[in-house]
Amino acid sequence: MPHRIALILMAAGDSTRFCASTNLSLKKQWLRVGDKPLWQKVAEDLSALYPFAQTFITASAADVLYMEQVSPFPVIKGGDTRAQSLRNALECVDAEFVFVSDVARWCVDAAVCERLLACLANPDFACAVPFVSVPDTTFYQDRYLVREDLKLIQTPQLSRTQILRDALSAGDFSDESSAIHALGKRIDFVRGSARLSKLTLGEDLHDMRLSPPNRESFCASGFDVHAFEEGKPMVLGGVSIESKLGFKAHSDGDVALHALSDAILGAMCAGDIGQWFPDTSEEFRGADSKQLLAQIHAYARSVGFEVRYVDLTIMAQIPKIAPYKRQIQESIAVLLSLPISRVSIKATTTESLGFIGRKEGVAVSANATLGYIQWDRILHNEERL
Known part of the structure; x- marks a missing residue:
């Protein structure tokens, strides 16, 4: 009968170093391998090696809500x-051992995992870790070290859960x-890779031989109305419109950017603008919707x-949108780092029908098409996104 072991994947x-070295804002745990983020691929590859009793993924404060929406595993x-x-993840573990x-x-190495699991046969088992030797001459603080005595420690590591809690x-x-x-507990060292x-x-x-991201597209719509x-x-669309009327809203009421924000969030399955910037928060009272969209765009890239x-x-009876269409197109293109040929702005009235026709407000319907950042271009010295 297998031991009861929990899996925790640190993500x-x-x-910071990865993003700085690539000129990408894309975090390495979110590199797409095919259609899966790297953290999901690693978790699934490890799960295929052992029937873990529990599996948890740790996520940063910035990522936790989004990861919860898209993860097949519990997120901490x-x-x-x-x-x-x-420590946070260990609070949820009820298994005797934790991986x-x-x-x-x-890259998951099945042989290393087997060597770690074999250490559970030791009656006083506390922790087992893989290591690799140091092949080069090593100099540290004015002296040469005996390289045969050095071990470079790797993960995964297997520990007795309560001992790890006490240690941390x-x-x-x-x-x-x-x-x-x-x-003061014994560490079992096994050959790493x-x-x-x-x-x-x-x-x-x-x-690394990671499969490149899929080239598929994700489309979603957003819709918003303001009186x-x-x-x-x-x-409107990040552009000041000459009018005696503004929009009734908690923020600046830019109905176009709100609809567009929802379309982008929808395409990545990340909720809606109300969840991101609730109108019950004083932090967002009078907020500049260009800045809100910029935050959403930056997060999408990350x-x-x-x-x-x-x-x-x-959709507006008033004001007349035609004189501002080009400005709105240019404004959104700058906000999303797109050529204007990829920003379509259309305007229509409702033939004096409904609340729009009664000149009570404006509605905007937006559609956005997203795709995975093709990080594999880095390998071929192609365009850096």
Whole structure:
């Protein structure tokens, strides 16, 4: 009968070094491999090796709500450090043992996992870790080290759950083994693998055989309505409109950018603008909708999406939209880093019918087409997105 083991995959990092080295805002855990983000591929590959009793993915505070929407596994909000993220996840573990790995070690090695699991036969088992030897001469603080004595520690690591909890209660550590070693417990070392090298910088992608992202497109619509309000400036599509009326709204009421924001969020299955910027929050009172859209666009890119095309239909009896269509087109193109040929702006009246025809407000229907950022272009020195 298999041991009761929980799997925790650490994916709550901010990918600062990876993003800086690629000129991409795309975080490495969100690199698409086919149609799956890297964290999902790693979790599924590990799950195929052992019948884990529980599986958890840690996510940053910025990612947790979105990951919860798209993850087939339970998601745990991470902390400011790896150790804090792991402590948070361990609160949900009820298995006797826990298998911890990092999404950055994307390549799963079945032989290494088998060697780790074999250590559970030790009656005083506390923690087992894979390592690789240091092949080069090593110099540290004015002296040469005996390289045969050095071990480069890798993940995944297997630990007794309660011992790991106790070890991490003492403070932050870089990995499980260092925390458990500080507690005075024995560490079992098993032979690791060069295949477990970490994905840290963009140049590391050259040495990895990850399948490129799918080239499929994702389309969604957004729709928004705002009534008029006297004495408030009117902003539409990020452009100031000459009018005695503005829009009644918690923010600046830019109905065009609100509809477009919802279309982008819909295409990536990330909720709606009301969830992101609730009208019950004073933080967003009078907010500039250009900044709200910019935040949504930046987030979409950080989790692997690019906006490829947008199409808006503005329904208004007043004001006249035709004189502003080009300005709105240019404004949105700048906000989404698109050529104007990929931003379509249309306008129509409702032939004096309904609330629009009665000149009570404006409605906008928006459509957005998104696709995965084709990160594999980096490998061929092609366009950096």
